[in-house]
Amino acid sequence: MYCQYYQAHTQRSKTWFVIGCFKAEDNIAFVRTLEKQSSLLEFFVPEGQEQHFLKLMNYLLKNEYLLDYQKMPNRLLDK
Numbered sequence: 001m002y003c004q005y006y007q008a009h010t011q012r013s014k015t016w017f018v019i020g021c022f023k024a025e026d027n028i029a030f031v032r033t034l035e036k037q038s039s040l041l042e043f044f045v046p047e048g049q050e051q052h053f054l055k056l057m058n059y060l061l062k063n064e065y066l067l068d069y070q071k072m073p074n075r076l077l078d079k
Contacts (some may be wrong), residue, residue: 002077003030003044008057008069012039018065021056028053044074 006029010018015033018041022031028049034042045053060066 002074003046004050004053004071005074005076006043006045006053006057006069006071007034008041008043009067010039010041010065011067014065015039015041018060021060021065025052025056028056042075 008018019031019033022029022043027046029046030044031041034040043053057066057069061069
């Protein structure tokens with residue numbers, strides 16, 4: 001089973017904070033930088049964790065750690 005897939009933009013100065021939030025919250029999502037220049041992050045969210053993931057994402061968006069985020073088709077399925 002493949003994970004749900006999200007992408008988000010963040011301000012460059014806040015990227016490590018966002019990544020740190022997900023490292024502190026075990027098993028919510030795997031996060032990595034997809035494009036360094038545009039501060040684009042990608043998130044792979046396991047089944048059963050999406051609700052918790054969205055709660056954290058909305059908090060980060062509301063507090064301006066994220067500029068935006070969106071759910072997308074999992075890019076690993078294209079290969």
